Amino acid sequence: MSASDLQALLRFLSQDAKVPLASAMGKVKQLQTANLDTPEKISKAKPNDIKSIFEDEKVAKQILAAAKRVTKKRATGGEDTTTSSPAKKRKKDGPLLFSDPDASPADIEASLALPSSSATEEELKETVLFTNRAPLALAFVFTLLKFSMPEQPLSSRLSLAQGYIGVTSKARALSLGIEKGRSAEEEGFGEGQPVVRITGKEVRVLRRWGYEWKKDSKEHGGDEVAKGDEGGEEQPPLWALDLEALKKSNTLDSAPALGRASGGDGGLTNLPIHTPQAARAYMLKAFDTAPSEQVETGKKRSGAAKVAEKERNLGKLLQALDILYRSWATALSPEDLDKRTWGWYVRVRPAVAEGAQGWGGKNTVKLADILALRREAT
Incomplete structure (x- = not known):
C-alpha cells in the first residue's frame, strides 16, 4: 500500500466512519490482509467480515454505512471527503488530520x-x-x-x-x-x-x-x-x-x-x-x-x-x-x-x-x- 493509499484509508476511517484515529491505525494491517483497504471494497463486504476486525458490531455497521455512502457519492459525482481540499474538509468535518499531505502545520493548528x-x-x-x-x-x-x-x-x-x-x-x-x-x-x-x-x-x-x-x-x-x-x-x-x-x-x-x-x-x-x-x-x-x-x-x-x-x-x-x-x-x-x-x-x-x-x-x-x-x- 502506497503512502497516499494509506492516508486515504485513514482519512476515510477517521473522518467518514468516525473511528478514532488511534483505533483506525491499529486496524490497517488487518484490513489490508482481508483486502478491505478502500471504501469501495469495504462497501461490498459482509458485516461479519468487518466485525471480525473491529470486534464491535456497532462500529462495524458504522464503517459499512460510511463506505456505502462514500462509494455512492463517488459514483454519482458527489464530493469525496477523502480527496477534497483542506479548506473544504475543515468546513465540513472540523479539524484537519495530520495525515493530510496538503495541510501545513499552520493550517492544522488553525x-x-x-x-x-x-x-x-x-x-x-x-x-x-x-x-x-x-x-x-x-x-x-x-x-x-x-x-x-x-x-x-x-x-x-x-x-x-x-x-x-x-x-x-x-x-x-x-x-x-x-x-x-x-x-x-x-x-x-x-x-x-x-x-x-x-x-x-x-x-x-x-x-x-x-x-x-x-x-x-x-x-x-x-x-x-x-x-x-x-x-x-x-x-x-x-x-x-x-x-x-x-x-x-x-x-x-x-x-x-x-x-x-x-x-x-x-x-x-x-x-x-x-x-x-x-x-x-x-x-x-x-x-x-x-x-x-x-x-x-x-x-x-x-x-x-x-x-x-x-x-x-x-x-x-x-x-x-x-x-x-x-x-x-x-x-x-x-x-x-x-x-x-x-x-x-x-x-x-x-x-x-x-x-x-x-x-x-x-x-x-x-x-x-x-x-x-x-x-x-x-
Whole structure:
C-alpha cells in the first residue's frame, strides 16, 4: 500500500466512519490482509467480515454505512471527503488530520482553534454549566499547559491534556473496581519513552521532531500563544502516548507508521497517540447549560442549537479559566501553577455520588466559583 493509499484509508476511517484515529491505525494491517483497504471494497463486504476486525458490531455497521455512502457519492459525482481540499474538509468535518499531505502545520493548528468568548465578568458569574468531571479536568489541564508549557503548540497541549485524563481516568476506574487488572503503564508499555509530569502524574510522550508551527499564531480569546524564556532550551512539540491503545494492539507491528503524516515524528512513529482532534471534540460536546438555567420557549431545541450552545459554554469556561490562570501567572512559577491546579479543580468540580456509583455522573459547575479562585489584586 502506497503512502497516499494509506492516508486515504485513514482519512476515510477517521473522518467518514468516525473511528478514532488511534483505533483506525491499529486496524490497517488487518484490513489490508482481508483486502478491505478502500471504501469501495469495504462497501461490498459482509458485516461479519468487518466485525471480525473491529470486534464491535456497532462500529462495524458504522464503517459499512460510511463506505456505502462514500462509494455512492463517488459514483454519482458527489464530493469525496477523502480527496477534497483542506479548506473544504475543515468546513465540513472540523479539524484537519495530520495525515493530510496538503495541510501545513499552520493550517492544522488553525483548524484546532477552540471557541472564544467576550462575555463580561458579570455574564460569566451568572453562567452555570452542567457536565461531568473528566471534561472539566481536561479544560483545567489544557489551560494550565498554556502557562506551564508555553512552547507547545495548540495540538500538543490538547494531546497532553487528553493524555493526562487518560492516565487519571484509568487509575480511578481500577481503584473503584470498574475495571480489572493493571494499567498499561504498570505492565511496562511505553517504557523508555520520555515523560512529562502534569499535576503530579507522569504522561509518556513522543517527541515531534521537525514539526514547525507558527509561534505567534492566535488561539481562543484572541490571545497570543505565550513564548518560553528566550535563551532557555525549549522542548520540541510533544504527543501524549495512548498506552492503553498500545496495550490493546498488543504489538507495535499492528499500527502503521505515522511519519510526517502525524506532524514530523521521528524514530518510533508507530506508537498510538492521544489525538488533539479527540480532545477538542470531547470538550465541544461536554458542557451543557444547567437545566435550571435553560430558558423555556415551548419549542424543542434543534440539534444545531444545542451544539452552538455547548460551544458558547465552552468558550465561557475557557475564558474564566484563562482569567484565573492569568491572575496567578505573574506571582507563581509554572511549577507552582501545576501544583495548584488539582486543588482548584477539586473545589469547583461537579458534586456526584461517592465511589463507582458516581462514575460519569453530571452536576452543575458555576463559573463564579472559578473566578472566586483568582489572586486578589495588590
